[in-house]
Amino acid sequence: MAVDGAAARGAAVALLGAVLDEGQQFSQVIDAADGPLAGLPPSEKARAQRLALTTLRHIEQADRVLKPYLRKAPPDLVMNALRLGVVELAVEGGAAHGVVNAVVDLVSRGNRTGHMKGLANAVMRKVADTPEPFAKLPPQRMPQWLRQPLVHRWGRDVVTAIEAVQGQTPPxxxxxxxxxxxxxxxxxxxxxxxxxxxxxxxxxxxxxxxxxxxxxxxxxxxxxxxxxxxxxxxxxxxxxxxxxxxxxxxxxxxxxxxxxxxxxxxxxxxxxxxxxxxxxxxxxxxxxxxxxxxxxxxxxxxxxxxxxxxxxxxxxxxxxxxxxxxxxxxxxxxxxxxxxxxxxxxxxxxxxxxxxxxxxxxxxxxxxxxxxxxxxxxxxxxxxxxxxxxxxxxxxxxxxxxxxxxxxxxxxxxxxxxxxxx
CATH class of the missing domain: 3.40.50.150 (Vaccinia Virus protein VP39)
Incomplete structure (x- = not known):
């Protein structure tokens, strides 16, 4: 059975992989003729980009939510699918049943990750049972090489306020x-x-x-x-x-x-x-x-x-x-x-x-x-x-x-x- 939004979610996970695992610039990946967005209709392209960008803004929080449920780091595709699912639940308010099924579907379709769909299902169900997973977590921090001189210049409160804005989708x-x-x-x-x-x-x-x-x-x-x-x-x-x-x-x-x-x-x-x-x-x-x-x-x-x-x-x-x-x-x-x-x-x-x-x-x-x-x-x-x-x-x-x-x-x-x- 097809999962609603599967194409956009799959493209979003691929975009995350290109950035997080391959070090590619997001703007270049989305414009690539053979990239993850190739062949998608405009509405699905827009959704994939939104999902990937929102996830990038909340990687730190997503990883903190996932950490208690993972004994070791799973393969990149599985980790990025889990991160995407956590962000959909915590930030976008996605319906738990649909998001859990979507993440399991993404993992099951991977050439080397199909056997991990049980793990994905178990982890996502636990996250889905957690009310407001990000509620007590601080905003995602800037990398230390950038954060440190800014704290020295303006203080921690200002830098935390900057990070809070950076965690939002900009107008x-x-x-x-x-x-x-x-x-x-x-x-x-x-x-x-x-x-x-x-x-x-x-x-x-x-x-x-x-x-x-x-x-x-x-x-x-x-x-x-x-x-x-x-x-x-x-x-x-x-x-x-x-x-x-x-x-x-x-x-x-x-x-x-x-x-x-x-x-x-x-x-x-x-x-x-x-x-x-x-x-x-x-x-x-x-x-x-x-x-x-x-x-x-x-x-x-x-x-x-x-x-x-x-x-x-x-x-x-x-x-x-x-x-x-x-x-x-x-x-x-x-x-x-x-x-x-x-x-x-x-x-x-x-x-x-x-x-x-x-x-x-x-x-x-x-x-x-x-x-x-x-x-x-x-x-x-x-x-x-x-x-x-x-x-x-x-x-x-x-x-x-x-x-x-x-x-x-x-x-x-x-x-x-x-x-x-x-």
């Missing part, structure tokens, strides 16, 4: 080209973005086909707002892909050049420019080996970084990354900042930002930049909806996932606006 934020059309369930955020609490099919929303808005985390939208591009200005968006900030700058009336080293990543920008009717010159090249024909009024640099501020949207990252590449990223950021300054006219301004929680890629990077360029001036943000405590002593803007926690939080970012002397 959907939209940035409008002009006037945002009415969308059921949408709320206006203090900084001007629009938020939808529930996941939905983006292309079916009012205003998508007519290019009235684009998807962009509210925190990310603040970088372009901080730059304050004006009509008629020439603006360079460095490391531009996938292009949300380019769209903001073009919508402000600036003449925009969007540069990124990755030509394939720029395709998303081309699609969004076409949909929104906005324009920008697109250049695929390495910024460190490029020289513009003329200097710019302003530059926005969203530099490559550890992406540690985006764990709420990308819960696979703690399982596939460590801190080994951070020194190289910090060095690259410094190079890009120095290069970006050479692209500016006298009196021009640069906004530097990273979607990182780590001080090395934010506050410390700003301090090092000012040490190298003592004539630069930091212009503290004075933007709609920004809380005073978000502004650092040096004039940078530190955004954390626990801000707006009651409505879904925001991505972690650091950004600062620097001005050259006239």
């Amino acid at each position: 959907l934020d939209l940035t409008a080209k002009g006037q945002m059309p009415a969308i059921d369930g949408a709320t206006a955020l203090p900084i001007g973005s629009t938020r939808l609490a529930q996941a939905t099919q983006v292309s079916n929303l009012p205003g998508f086909a007519t290019g009235d808005w684009w998807v962009q985390d509210a925190a990310a939208s603040l970088a372009a707002r901080l730059l304050e591009a004006k009509a008629g200005e020439t603006v360079l968006d460095l490391c531009a892909a996938p292009g949300g900030k380019t769209l903001q700058l073009a919508a402000a009336g600036a003449t925009v050049t969007a540069l990124d080293i990755s030509s394939p990543r720029l395709n998303r920008l081309r699609e969004n420019l076409a949909r929104t009717g906005l324009t920008a010159e697109i250049i695929a090249t390495d910024a460190l080996h490029w020289q513009p024909p003329a200097l710019f009024d302003a530059v926005l640099l969203d530099a490559p970084c550890s992406a540690t501020g985006t764990l709420r949207r990308h819960p696979d990252l703690p399982f596939i990354k460590d801190d080994s590449d951070i020194p190289a990223l910090v060095a690259l950021q410094a190079q890009l900042i120095d290069k970006a300054l050479t692209f500016l006219k006298h009196g021009g301004r640069l906004v530097f930002c990273t979607c990182s929680l780590l001080p090395q890629e934010g506050e410390d990077q700003l301090a090092a930049t000012l040490a190298r360029h003592p004539t630069l001036k930091v212009e503290a943000p004075a933007l709609q909806g920004i809380a005073p405590e978000w502004i650092t002593a040096e004039g940078g803007l530190r955004l954390r996932p626990d801000y707006w926690a009651e409505s879904g939080g925001m991505d972690g970012f650091f950004m600062a606006r620097l001005r050259l002397p006239a």
